[in-house]
Amino acid sequence: MLFKIAVDCIIFTYDQQAHQLQVLLIRRENAPAQGEWALPGGFVDQLEDFAVTAARKLRQETGVDVSYLEQVQAYALTDPTAGQRLASVAYYALLDVAHYAPAADRTHYAQWVDLAQLPVLPFDHGQKVQDAWRRLQEAARHRPVPFHLLPRKFPLNHLQKFYEALYQVPLDNRNFRKWVKGLPYVEALAEVEQGVSHRPSQLYQFNTAAYSAYEQITQRTPY
Amino acid sequence: MLFKIAVDCIIFTYDQQAHQLQVLLIRRENAPAQGEWALPGGFVDQLEDFAVTAARKLRQETGVDVSYLEQVQAYALTDPTAGQRLASVAYYALLDVAHYAPAADRTHYAQWVDLAQLPVLPFDHGQKVQDAWRRLQEAARHRPVPFHLLPRKFPLNHLQKFYEALYQVPLDNRNFRKWVKGLPYVEALAEVEQGVSHRPSQLYQFNTAAYSAYEQITQRTPY
């Protein structure tokens, strides 16, 4: 039994204005579900790892390389409308919103949509977004996820807002600050925010080398 | 481009005598890699969810239902020897060793093998076992994994040995005991071990209802 295999991509970004995680949706040009908003992707048409296919599709769609790409899982389409056997592999990716925005004249075809206000998506795309989000939440406990979605230099407040959006919980700013200060890979800069209408905050940045060192000593016990 | 899709199954069990996690390997009957030890599985030949396919293959292989089945991930075979396009989806499962042991006359075809002493496996099966193990370790932090692999009634010592095998670290028996006592879903019984050549231990069992209640209040914060 033979299958066509599609890759579906959940591309996350973080909107600093709205303090919201967003997902890139495109309007489908072909049937089925023609004209509806759905996840970008396409059929696997090269002999290569699925991750490579996903990265290629994303580059074609956005024109830039995503900075983080992980598989969510594979899905069998149990109800294929055509006689065609279909399977799909979902990937989630991170893309700094500053690096890609749909062209103004293309907002009808590609758009960032708030995770909290997703429309109903065709096929199992809704499920895939939820699964990907869950995976992203887990990944962020072990990996430097936020730094892919924030500008290189950022105030602690922005980092906190990001976590609040990711986990959908309010965080205490004093405890959050304390926690971050304990992370050796987030380093303070001798710079402050510009052009804000309140006391400007000190800026911080991610230190890759310090992270690598830290990662190795983070071996959790079973309980 | 069309693909054949295989499911590969990593079936874990726990050997109480050896204090070792084990994986079920079968001897391949067909080429490629004919005669070598490899993961059980087979091609997807029905229009159904991959998990259903995996469960079915496992039932055929072992004659029993596994108690836990989760997808690891999908893999593209980047180097298919035949012109055939191949993809595979790996699943890991848990099976109490007491419920299934290869028949004595079939040990040449199916065998439990210690995780710590796996032979070199063909294709990417070695990688898949490692990935599955990692996933199992993660799952055990959030789900009642050990209780699928231990007898219904067990002494705390056996539970500790299981965790030591899963994470490959020694644990302090006093602290471990304290930790378990804090888990509302592991309940003490009014029974003790039989036939051991030392002081018999009190027996414990998993309480499903208590676990469900506990699970809901276990909402971890971001940090």
Added chain:
DNA sequence: TAGGTTAACGTAATATATACGCTAAGTTTA
């Protein structure tokens, strides 16, 4: 200058994790 807003520092209480001493209750062996 007053009021609003966020930054930034701090303290106390609680919970969790880690290290390790010790006694108890069985079995085995001499």
Added chain:
DNA sequence: TAAACTTAGCGTATATATTACGTTAACCTA
């Protein structure tokens, strides 16, 4: 039958993380 051995099981002290919340400082706007 007593001594030696093995694992069960209890407890205490210390360090580390988490949580709650009070307070002042710095900058903006009106």
